[in-house]
Amino acid sequence: MSEEHAVVAQNVGKVYGTGAAAFTALGDISIAIRKGEFFTLLGPSGCGKTTLLRCIAGFETPTSGAILLSGRDITGVPPNQRPVNTVFQSYALFPHLTVAENVGFGLKMQGKSKAEIDAAVDRVLGLVKLEPFATRLPAQLSGGQQQRVALARALAPEPEVLLLDEPLSALDLKLRKAMQVELKRLQTETGITFIFVTHDQEEALTMSDRIGVMSAGALLQVGSPHEIYEKPVDRFVADFIGETNFLEGEARADGVEIAPGVVLPVTGHAGPVTLAVRPEQLRIGPPGEGLEAEVAEAVYMGTDTHFTLTLAGGPQVVARVQSRAGPEPRVGDKVGVSIDAAAVQVLAE
Amino acid sequence: MIRMRKAFDVTTLPGFTFIAITAFVLLYAPIVTLVIYSFNGGNSVNLWGGFSLKWYAEAAGNEAVQGAAVRSFIIAVSASGIATTVATMAALGTTRRGKFKGQTAIYIMINQPLMVPEIVTAVALLIFFSSIKIATGYTGLGYLIIAHAAFCVPFAYLPIRARLEGMDLTMETAAADLYATPWQTFRYVTLPILMPGVIAGAMLAFVISLDDVIITEFVKSAGQDTLPTYMLGQLRRALTPEVNAISTALLALTVVILTAFFLITRKRD
Amino acid sequence: MSGPGRSKAANGWLLSAPALLLLLVAASGPLLIVAVYSFLEKGDYSGVRWILSGEAWFRVLFERDIFDGTVSLADANLSIFWRSVKLSLATTFITFALGLPTAWFIATRPPKARAVWLFLITIPFWTNLLIRTFAIMEVIRNQGLLNTFLINLGVISEPIQILYTDTAVLIGMAYVYLPLMVLPLFAAIDRFDFKLIEAGYDLYATRWRILRSVVLPIIKPGIVAGCILVFVPSLGAYVTPRVLGGGKNMMIGNFIELQFGQGQNWPLGAALSMVLLVIVMGALLIYTRVSSRDDPHA
Numbered sequence: 001m002s003e004e005h006a007v008v009a010q011n012v013g014k015v016y017g018t019g020a021a022a023f024t025a026l027g028d029i030s031i032a033i034r035k036g037e038f039f040t041l042l043g044p045s046g047c048g049k050t051t052l053l054r055c056i057a058g059f060e061t062p063t064s065g066a067i068l069l070s071g072r073d074i075t076g077v078p079p080n081q082r083p084v085n086t087v088f089q090s091y092a093l094f095p096h097l098t099v100a101e102n103v104g105f106g107l108k109m110q111g112k113s114k115a116e117i118d119a120a121v122d123r124v125l126g127l128v129k130l131e132p133f134a135t136r137l138p139a140q141l142s143g144g145q146q147q148r149v150a151l152a153r154a155l156a157p158e159p160e161v162l163l164l165d166e167p168l169s170a171l172d173l174k175l176r177k178a179m180q181v182e183l184k185r186l187q188t189e190t191g192i193t194f195i196f197v198t199h200d201q202e203e204a205l206t207m208s209d210r211i212g213v214m215s216a217g218a219l220l221q222v223g224s225p226h227e228i229y230e231k232p233v234d235r236f237v238a239d240f241i242g243e244t245n246f247l248e249g250e251a252r253a254d255g256v257e258i259a260p261g262v263v264l265p266v267t268g269h270a271g272p273v274t275l276a277v278r279p280e281q282l283r284i285g286p287p288g289e290g291l292e293a294e295v296a297e298a299v300y301m302g303t304d305t306h307f308t309l310t311l312a313g314g315p316q317v318v319a320r321v322q323s324r325a326g327p328e329p330r331v332g333d334k335v336g337v338s339i340d341a342a343a344v345q346v347l348a349e
Numbered sequence: 350m351i352r353m354r355k356a357f358d359v360t361t362l363p364g365f366t367f368i369a370i371t372a373f374v375l376l377y378a379p380i381v382t383l384v385i386y387s388f389n390g391g392n393s394v395n396l397w398g399g400f401s402l403k404w405y406a407e408a409a410g411n412e413a414v415q416g417a418a419v420r421s422f423i424i425a426v427s428a429s430g431i432a433t434t435v436a437t438m439a440a441l442g443t444t445r446r447g448k449f450k451g452q453t454a455i456y457i458m459i460n461q462p463l464m465v466p467e468i469v470t471a472v473a474l475l476i477f478f479s480s481i482k483i484a485t486g487y488t489g490l491g492y493l494i495i496a497h498a499a500f501c502v503p504f505a506y507l508p509i510r511a512r513l514e515g516m517d518l519t520m521e522t523a524a525a526d527l528y529a530t531p532w533q534t535f536r537y538v539t540l541p542i543l544m545p546g547v548i549a550g551a552m553l554a555f556v557i558s559l560d561d562v563i564i565t566e567f568v569k570s571a572g573q574d575t576l577p578t579y580m581l582g583q584l585r586r587a588l589t590p591e592v593n594a595i596s597t598a599l600l601a602l603t604v605v606i607l608t609a610f611f612l613i614t615r616k617r618d
Numbered sequence: 619m620s621g622p623g624r625s626k627a628a629n630g631w632l633l634s635a636p637a638l639l640l641l642l643v644a645a646s647g648p649l650l651i652v653a654v655y656s657f658l659e660k661g662d663y664s665g666v667r668w669i670l671s672g673e674a675w676f677r678v679l680f681e682r683d684i685f686d687g688t689v690s691l692a693d694a695n696l697s698i699f700w701r702s703v704k705l706s707l708a709t710t711f712i713t714f715a716l717g718l719p720t721a722w723f724i725a726t727r728p729p730k731a732r733a734v735w736l737f738l739i740t741i742p743f744w745t746n747l748l749i750r751t752f753a754i755m756e757v758i759r760n761q762g763l764l765n766t767f768l769i770n771l772g773v774i775s776e777p778i779q780i781l782y783t784d785t786a787v788l789i790g791m792a793y794v795y796l797p798l799m800v801l802p803l804f805a806a807i808d809r810f811d812f813k814l815i816e817a818g819y820d821l822y823a824t825r826w827r828i829l830r831s832v833v834l835p836i837i838k839p840g841i842v843a844g845c846i847l848v849f850v851p852s853l854g855a856y857v858t859p860r861v862l863g864g865g866k867n868m869m870i871g872n873f874i875e876l877q878f879g880q881g882q883n884w885p886l887g888a889a890l891s892m893v894l895l896v897i898v899m900g901a902l903l904i905y906t907r908v909s910s911r912d913d914p915h916a
Binding site: 360361365366368370373376380396435439442443449450459461464465473474476499560563581584592593599600604615 | 629631828857
């Protein structure tokens with residue numbers, strides 16, 4: 001695993017401080033990011049995803065392990081000698097330079113000729129549709145435009161890898177959605193490897209080829225959005241990505257007993273297990289179909305309605321049902337809940 | 350496997366730390382030397398004759414020094430009192446009421462002592478006060494107090510204004526809403542919040558007055574030496590560690606006041 | 619509309635009135651008298667005669683031979699002006715060279731340590747100028763710390779005469795005005811967004827390029843402020859050249875004083891004061907121009 005991989009982290013650890021005050025920001029991270037991939041590091045704040053990104057950029061030096069770029073060990077190489085560029089969360093645009101000068105900065109520092117710089121700046125500004133703003137100062141641009149300048153600036157030197165540190169977090173929802181599409185387009189057009197850091201699971205699911213889910217300095221699962229969503233390896237991943245019902249139970253030969261006498265037909269396991277079921281996988285029918293339940297709460301959300309259901313024997317689950325015309329179950333109604341065994345994920349305890 | 354690696358620190362620039370440490374050493378070495386020699390048992394400012402407090406005793410027993418110290422203190426207290434009072438009023442008049450006509454003129458006027466070279470102000474005051482001295486016959490400390498009060502105004506004004514600008518306007522609105530008259534609002538809301546700024550301003554004014562040499566030198570009448578002008582006068586004679594002792598005492602006073610100033614201004618955080 | 623506006627202004631002026639009165643009496647007003655005096659004839663002993671005259675202004679730059687009345691440039695005056703400007707520029711340069719790294723160092727410390735370092739720079743700032751001048755004098759005098767140290771080290775056999783030279787004045791001014799350079803530079807660097815340095819390194823800049831292309835242009839208002847804050851008092855310096863220059867190595871400030879003391883030419887002293895004032899105001903004007911142009915919110 002070297003040449004076909006853009007970035008490889010080998011057993012990377014990062015510890016701040018020493019002795020009793022030591023804080024482990026990164027445990028023992030190993031990851032291989034393929035060339036031309038849109039890879040997302042996803043996790044809550046403080047999980048170490050930004051630290052890992054900064055290790056790749058060269059702003060942090062791992063305490064242990066190595067980072068390879070196209071098979072070359074760059075662990076000790078300073079950031080200004082790595083063919084890697086960053087889009088900063090705060091954009092970090094140079095306030096005293098125009099948009100064109102900001103975008104051309106990296107090429108100028110690399111000692112490129114003026115003609116080369118001008119051509120590259122024109123091309124990249126075209127890519128992010130900012131040609132009319134070339135002579136403006138960053139302070140004269142909107143947040144969304146500044147974001148694109150930051151993107152253009154990082155793309156202009158044609159890095160092997162582009163690092164994006166929560167670049168969309170300062171934008172409003174509508175702009176963020178538009179930029180998600182835009183980023184994906186840019187990545188496809190340029191073919192550059194993107195490593196994207198976010199705490200927004202929806203953003204991660206929308207754009208990524210693969211996602212690495214992190215928590216407390218550890219990498220929990222790496223996989224396609226589909227794998228991450230449908231087959232979470234543990235309770236944290238299942239809980240962090242989307243909404244999930246967790247049901248504790250005892251695995252028996254005929255299925256998992258989640259309450260006295262209530263058995264879900266999930267077989268092949270033994271002992272105590274946790275079952276994870278997405279709310280949209282539950283179906284509500286008339287009483288008698290599937291498990292017995294009573295509607296405890298119904299929240300109308302527009303396109304769908306969330307029902308909190310109390311199953312016989314106590315456990316509560318949330319079901320998401322697409323809204324439709326006609327009568328819907330109301331609080332206190334007795335209903336039947338059916339769960340497709342194939343949609344149930346069994347998590348190891 | 351743990352390898353020790355030098356972290357890449359973006360805040361480091363080549364040679365900067367070395368120059369900075371050198372600058373601090375250069376800044377403090379002369380002051381420390383001056384303080385050390387104030388405890389010199391010998392008669393010289395540069396030959397060490399053993400530790401002794403004799404020059405402090407010498408200075409304390411010197412009538413000229415006593416008189417200068419008392420004068421310095423009277424002038425500094427009166428001048429900083431006057432300056433702080435008028436600066437507080439001016440700060441209340443020039444902040445939190447939006448822009449008004451002539452505001453810039455007031456700013457320029459108040460900060461004028463910071464802009465005009467002190468020697469020019471000193472000369473101007475010499476000309477002005479000498480004609481008043483001739484016309485009225487009054488040659489007391491009043492001239493020095495007024496002159497000091499004037500150049501202390503901007504030093505008192507700036508911290509008070511900073512405090513006022515950081516103040517939440519809605520508090521006064523809330524007081525008014527709770528039936529307070531404008532005076533009560535000022536007395537029970539504005540002034541208590543403003544107080545750290547006022548004390549800080551008064552302290553700076555006091556230090557500035559205490560340290561002044563040039564204007565005092567030009568405005569004082571005969572026999573009105575303050576500590577700094579007394580020390581300047583000593584230059585014409587052979588220097589003894591007495592000057593070091595007086596300097597060290599003034600330095601200690603400045604450090605004490607500054608420490609108090611920092612504690613007061615930082616308490617708000 | 620104009621009602622509240624007018625009363626706002628009226629209140630503003632009313633509350634400021636005592637301060638303005640004080641400053642008018644003991645700061646701004648007397649400056650006008652100086653301006654007037656510069657156009658009068660000098661008195662026999664001291665003071666002025668109330669006769670309009672341009673003599674004082676003429677004498678700022680020229681002198682007239684007592685016997686044949688030929689006019690020539692006043693070399694003595696010019697050399698004093700030149701020394702003042704030269705020493706002030708050199709002081710500004712030295713304090714900047716030392717002050718930028720110092721301010722940078724302070725601003726990049728962790729918050730607690732930064733407060734301590736800042737306090738250490740503030741103590742000399744507020745310490746009596748005369749005390750600091752004495753302190754540096756005791757270091758550079760012939761029997762002082764520096765010479766003793768160099769002799770004991772065997773570098774020199776005879777003390778170097780530094781005191782009462784231009785070098786002494788320069789060392790002294792750089793010493794006493796260094797905090798004035800550090801504080802505005804610190805304020806500018808403290809506001810500086812260090813992410814911009816990361817961005818610079820990320821975009822292949824070397825450390826020197828970072829300093830030249832990112833840091834210096836952005837903290838320029840602080841640099842201008844520091845340079846003006848050092849240049850202006852240097853140009854008008856009185857105490858430091860008097861103590862360390864020993865009367866011979868005068869600067870404008872001492873030359874002005876001389877006219878009111880032994881020289882007994884008040885109008886010339888007044889005219890010289892006006893010249894100094896105009897130069898200083900010019901420097902301050904440049905400063906306000908530069909700082910307002912660089913302020914993105916202006």
